[in-house]
Amino acid sequence: MMATDAARTRRAWLLMALAPADRSYGGNDGYEDDISTFYSWNSRVPNSRAIAVGDRVVLWDKLGLLGFSTVEKITTGTGTVDRRLCPTCGSADIKYRKTKSPDWRCFDCYTEFDDADTEVVEVTTFRADYGSEWVDAPGVMTAAEVRRLALSPRSQHAMREADWQVVQDALVSKGRQA
Numbered sequence: 001m002m003a004t005d006a007a008r009t010r011r012a013w014l015l016m017a018l019a020p021a022d023r024s025y026g027g028n029d030g031y032e033d034d035i036s037t038f039y040s041w042n043s044r045v046p047n048s049r050a051i052a053v054g055d056r057v058v059l060w061d062k063l064g065l066l067g068f069s070t071v072e073k074i075t076t077g078t079g080t081v082d083r084r085l086c087p088t089c090g091s092a093d094i095k096y097r098k099t100k101s102p103d104w105r106c107f108d109c110y111t112e113f114d115d116a117d118t119e120v121v122e123v124t125t126f127r128a129d130y131g132s133e134w135v136d137a138p139g140v141m142t143a144a145e146v147r148r149l150a151l152s153p154r155s156q157h158a159m160r161e162a163d164w165q166v167v168q169d170a171l172v173s174k175g176r177q178a
C-alpha cells in the first residue's frame with residue numbers, strides 16, 4: 001500500500017453534534033443532523049471540503065462520545081444560511097446568550113441587543129452518509145477524552161481531524177473494539 005493510501009485509511013474526523021438550542025455561534029443556522037446516519041454542514045465551516053468517502057467519523061457532543069462509522073457518500077448542493085449580524089456595527093462576531101438578557105452581544109462594538117439583523121448568505125451544502133456501518137457508543141468516552149483525540153486538541157471547530165489509529169486505541173482501552 002502506498003503511503004498516501006495508508007494516510008487515507010487512518011484519517012478520522014471528530015464531528016461535534018449540537019442540539020439546535022445549543023448552537024451559540026451567532027453566524028450559523030440551518031443545520032440538520034440525525035447523528036447515527038448522516039452529518040450535514042456547509043462551506044462556512046472550517047475543513048468543510050476536507051472530509052471524503054472512506055474517512056472515519058466519530059460523533060460526539062458536549063456530554064461525550066455518541067458513536068462512530070465510515071463515510072459512504074458525500075452529497076454536495078447549494079443552499080442559504082441566515083447570518084446574524086450586530087444591528088449597530090454590522091459585525092457577524094456576535095454571540096447568543098442562553099442565560100442573559102438582552103439575548104445577544106457583539107464582540108466588536110460590545111453592544112447588547114435582543115434582535116440581531118439577518119443577512120441571507122449562499123453556501124455550498126455538504127452531507128456525509130455513514131448509516132450502514134454506524135456503531136452506537138454513547139458514554140464510552142467523555143467529551144474531554146474525545147477532544148484529546150484531535151490532531152489539534154484545542155480546536156474549537158465542529159469538524160476536527162484525528163488519526164483513526166489513535167481513536168481505535170482509545171476505544172480499545174475503553175473495552176470497545178473498533
Ligand SMILES: [Zn+2]
Pocket residue numbers: 086087088089090091106107108109110111
Ligand atoms: Zn457591533
